[in-house]
Amino acid sequence: MNNSLKVFEELESNVRSYCRSFPTKFTKAKGHKLWDVNQKEYLDFFSGAGALNYGHNDPNMKEKLIEYITDDGITHSLDMASTTKEKFLTTFNETILKPRNLDYKVMFPGPTGTNTVESALKLARKVTGRTEVVSFTNGFHGMTIGSLSVTGNAMKRKGAGIPLQNAVTMPFDNYMDHEFDTIDYLEHYLNDSGSGVEIPAAVILETVQGEGGLNTARFEWLKKLENLCERWGIFLIIDDVQAGVGRTGTFFSFEPAQIKPDIVCMSKSLSGYGLPFAITLIKPEHDKWLPGEHNGTFRGNNMAFVTATEALNYWKDPSFEKNVQENAKKITHFLNGMISKYPDMKGLRKGRGIMQGISVSKEGFSEKVAALAFEKGLIMETAGANDEVFKLFPPINIDxxxxxxxxxxxxxxxQEVVEEKELVTS
Structure with missing residues (x-):
């Protein structure tokens, strides 16, 4: 069958990205596999950039969704009450929040990750009456103006076309080195009236920076940051859009640090099926919204409520989470073995859970690995400011x-890239 990409080259905007990295026309997907129009099979170690943690077309979710559509279930309802929303809210509270001793109000801000981040920034500023937000080096929080203002990547920031204001970037954990305490550094700025840094409304961060290179905050660093925020009356916002829903081995990425953020942003795999869906979790005392003060036409995606509720059933079985953590250990073992086996690569393992990869400082190395993997039938992407990390993002329940x-x-x-490099330098 014709696998030409001519239509996309002629009719789609230059902004398209992933179809350049994976130059084929996909037609079918199931579990951890995709097929193109010529029936070539690919292993999916990309998972929709973390939007398909349970794989493609999960049979339980598909069955519930087909049943809902066949029964003429409501598709669009803004934020009106619906039985599907009620079931999701109840199941999420009973299955996820209560067992973790977490108390949050659930806000439906719109269907995407940047929607939940925008709502979090807006609420923090509203409640505190302050304007500035502290973000961290290499953080990524979305492509709309507010989210871009707290994003570190220079290329993405440039796309805004205007100055990005009311945000201050501070060094992430281990940005300098293991000895440099970046929380003390931040607090020094807050304490110094001559620093030029105002007391912020919030700090926002990913515990594992997905797009920024799989940089991982230590649990003690996160705990110290929470303590700083509590003492200064600053909102702690955790962006769990990519690192959440089991990607790091627990439902929330911040669980092992034993912190309780003021606001949590979630999207991507929350629907379980790849349907657009996002929520903003807010500590009840901060829920100061006026009715309709933040809204959106597609904040009530009932089909996503259906699949998201079904997806939460996996988390009722403790063995599911345990299996995810076992898969994470296998990935860690494999990556450590690769670094030992190919010392010329000079690789560094990054990330945690099932969002790990290897950082290689040699220019173009990781991009070449990802390209060759695609030719050999595996889909994965790179991360980091210079695409220096090739990262493994298979479904969390992969066998x-x-x-x-x-x-x-x-x-x-x-191995092929290492040998090529050796030939070039010999």
Whole structure:
């Protein structure tokens, strides 16, 4: 079958990105696999950039969704009450929040990650009466103006076309080195009336920076940041859009740090099925919105309520989370083994859970690994300011056989690039 991309080149904007990295026309997907129009099979170690943590077309979610559509269930309802919304709210509270001793109001800000971040920034400023927000180096929080203002990537920021204001960037954990305490650094700015840094409304961060290079905050660093925020009356916003929903081994990425953020931003895999869906979790004492003060036409995606509720059933079984953590250990073991086996790569393992990868400082190395992996039938992407990290994002519930198959393809790609580099330098 014709696999030409001519239509996309002629009719779609230059802004398209992933179709350049994965130059084929996909037609079918199931679990951890995709197929293109010529029936070539690919292992998916990309998972929709973290939007498909449970894989493609989960049979339980699909069955519930088909049943809902067939029964003429409500598709669009803004923020009106619906039975599907009621069921999601109840299930989320009983299955996720209560067992973790978390008390949050749930806001539906709009269907995307940047929608939830915008609502979080807006609410923090409204409640505190302050304007500034502290973000961190290499953080990524979305592509709308507010979210871009707290994003570190220079290329993405430039796309705004206007100055990005009311945000201050501070060094993330280990941005300098292991000895430099970046929380003390931040507090020094807050204490110094001559620093030029005002007391912010909020700090916003990812515990593992997905797009920024899989930089990982230590749990003690997160705990110290929470303490700083409590003492200064600053909102702590955790952006769990990509790192949440089991991607790091627990439902929320911040659970092992034993912190309780003021606001949590979630999207991507929350619907479980790849349907657009986002929520903003707000501590009840901060829920100072006036009715309709923040809204959006598609903040009530009832089909996403259906699949999201079904997805939460996985978390009722403790063995599900345990299996995710076992998969994470296998990925860690594989990556550490790769670094030892190919010392010329000079790789550094980054990330945690099932969002890990290897950072290689040699220019173009990781991009070449990802490109070769695609040729060999595996889809994965790169991350970091210079695309220096090739990252593994398979479904969190992938089976051991598929995981091992992916490892073999990645190693073959790495070996080929290492040998190419040796030839170039010899």
């Amino acid at each position: 051991e056989k598929a995981l091992e198959e992916g490892f073999e393809i990645i190693e073959a790609a790495v």
